[in-house]
Amino acid sequence: MKIGIIGSGFIGGTLVRRWAALGHEVRFSNSRDPETLADLAAETGATAVWAADAAQDADLVLLSIPQKNVPDLAPGIVSARKPGAPIIETNNYYPQQRDGLIEDIEGGTPESVWVSQQLGEPVIKAFNGIWYKHLLEKGVPAGTRGRIALPIAGDDDDSKKFVFSVIDELGFDPVDGGTLAQSWRQQPGTPSYGKDFGVDALVEALGQATDERNAEWKA
Numbered sequence: 001m002k003i004g005i006i007g008s009g010f011i012g013g014t015l016v017r018r019w020a021a022l023g024h025e026v027r028f029s030n031s032r033d034p035e036t037l038a039d040l041a042a043e044t045g046a047t048a049v050w051a052a053d054a055a056q057d058a059d060l061v062l063l064s065i066p067q068k069n070v071p072d073l074a075p076g077i078v079s080a081r082k083p084g085a086p087i088i089e090t091n092n093y094y095p096q097q098r099d100g101l102i103e104d105i106e107g108g109t110p111e112s113v114w115v116s117q118q119l120g121e122p123v124i125k126a127f128n129g130i131w132y133k134h135l136l137e138k139g140v141p142a143g144t145r146g147r148i149a150l151p152i153a154g155d156d157d158d159s160k161k162f163v164f165s166v167i168d169e170l171g172f173d174p175v176d177g178g179t180l181a182q183s184w185r186q187q188p189g190t191p192s193y194g195k196d197f198g199v200d201a202l203v204e205a206l207g208q209a210t211d212e213r214n215a216e217w218k219a
Contacts, residue, residue: 004058004081005029006051006073008037010132011090012064017136018170020044029054031069055081060166063123064090067111068099070118078121086159088166089115090127092188095219106219108211112153112183124154124163125183129193130172138196139171149202151177151186175202185209189217 003019005012005028016028017040026046030037037048052074055061058081065073070091078087093099093111105114112125127135130150140147150172154160164174177186185206186192192205 001025001059002057002082003027003060003062004054004056004078005062005064006054006077007062007064008040009064011127011135012062013040014132014136015062015064015127016040016046017044018139020046022169027054027056027058031065052077053080055079057082059085060162061085061087062090062127063087063115063119064127066098067091067093067102067105067115070115073119075120078119084158086154086156086162087119087121087123088126088163089123090125091115092128093217094188095217101219106213110181110184110211111187112180116180122154122156122159123180124152124156124159125177125180125186126150126152126163126167129186129188129195131194134196135170141171142168142173147171147173147198148196149173149175149199151175151192151202151206153177153180153183153186155180173199175199175206177206184211187217189214 002025008028008030020026027049029051034048041048055078061078061081093105116123167174190209
């Protein structure tokens with residue numbers, strides 16, 4: 001695949017490493033000059049580019065940046081991807097820890113619905129609840145005992161199936177987390193967030209989630 005990555009922090013940078021190692025053609029970026037990513041490019045063989053060029057002709061796009069920075073993205077930043085190519089977003093809203101107040105999210109709009117609204121594009125929510133080191137190191141073949149399951153939320157069935165296959169290739173069991181409007185079930189503060197559950201435990205945790213934010217995750 002051709003994969004474009006916007007944001008090369010803990011999750012984005014980890015997926016540069018994983019996808020490049022799997023033989024995919026990866027173009028990745030941050031908010032600065034591509035030269036600032038020279039070390040990661042040399043390590044992985046992936047290509048560092050300007051953020052505006054990351055999605056060019058991509059079969060899959062990953063957006064992994066601080067939530068507060070989403071409105072600052074250039075208009076149409078993902079529009080050069082191949083028609084219908086899924087956009088995975090990994091973002092979490094950390095109001096006290098990083099992002100400050102985002103009124104729509106505080107008012108009840110699920111984090112990923114808000115991201116989709118800012119982009120003007122459909123998105124798939126995935127990779128937001130796993131520690132990056134486990135994403136790097138703990139992928140194992142299908143059927144392996146103790147394989148970690150990851151939830152995926154989104155509205156387009158074809159895009160979700162595509163992302164399911166991507167997650168399986170990385171060594172994790174994909175679990176359908178529902179529609180994008182239900183993506184709050186995997187947000188910070190919910191039972192599944194930050195847990196390395198298997199399929200059954202993850203399904204149970206998603207079912208136990210509520211859309212009420214606790215004090216730690218409110219501005």
